[in-house]
Amino acid sequence: MILGIETSCDDTCAAVVDGGGAILSNVVGSQGIHDRYGGVVPEVAARHHLEHLNAAIDDALHRAAAGLGHLERIAVTQGPGLVGALLVGVAAAKALSAATGVPLVAVDHLEAHVAANFAAPAPFEPPFVCLVASGGHTFLARVEDRTGFAVLGATLDDAAGEAFDKGARMLGLPFPGGPHLQRAAEGGDPAAFAFPRAAGVPGLDFSFAGLKTALLYTVRDLGEAEAARRRADLAASYQEAIVDALVRRVERALEATGSGRLAIGGGVAANGPLRERIAGLGAVVHVPEPALCTDNAAMVALAARDRDPLDRAAALALDAYATGERDR
Ligand code: KG4
């Protein structure tokens, strides 16, 4: 059994996965406290992890009917993410590993999102193209095997989920904005406003900053009352621009790689119109169940199955990283 720990952002997560990839428990403690600030406050997130991680780990072990003695590996997200938040998970994992002698595996958060596709009982086997779109990251990867992937493109500025969240805020909708914006868009005309799709960004990279600014100016020009009256049209057109930008890059990635297999993950994978458009591409599509798409520790434990544990000295010296990636 593998214990996974994930604290890269605002969810305090622990999970137990077995060697075959079956998920025995997947505990996610979401920190509702950030809603009132309209976004995640790093310092608050780290303190919350500190208070709740031990309980989350106990809960995950209990639900899996496992004790520390059953563990063959302890897996922890090393980065990228909020460094203060990551450090809480890394310190807990190091302490558990040192105290029990169970080997420690350091996992990259983006690799974990890809590994969410490998869960039993229906693992999606490489090769495939993977789109991960969440509040913190948006990238396309070519996955050749379970041990890693090549990044084909990534956002140059905001993540797709961040674009949803910021757009929702401009339209007076609560945080997190994605699901609220999707609901507000129902019945709206997606062609009412022509928002940009970052057509000038070549290749497989994404950009959402221009779109965000376009919505800001449109709302300002309409005025508060008119923007409120046309909220469904604004939401539908804005959502359409994000979905279109994502789907166009996915299409290009499938063409460029000659692959007919696509996996999507991250919180934005829950978006209805995105899923409809993706389903129309003619590729074999795999979407992990929702609990594996958003941040969770089961995906961290899944990734650890195919990665080497650190030796004792490296485990004790393990540090978190905020941005970038490890050498692969
Ligand atoms: O993967 P996730 O739970 O956490 C991060 O790692 O960020 O993703 C959260 C993001 C948020 O930006 C949220 O607005 C977005 O996913 N999201 C959605 C939907 N549900 C969640 N975006 C669009 N449509 C949705 N239905």
Ligand code: ZN
């Ligand atoms: Zn994530």
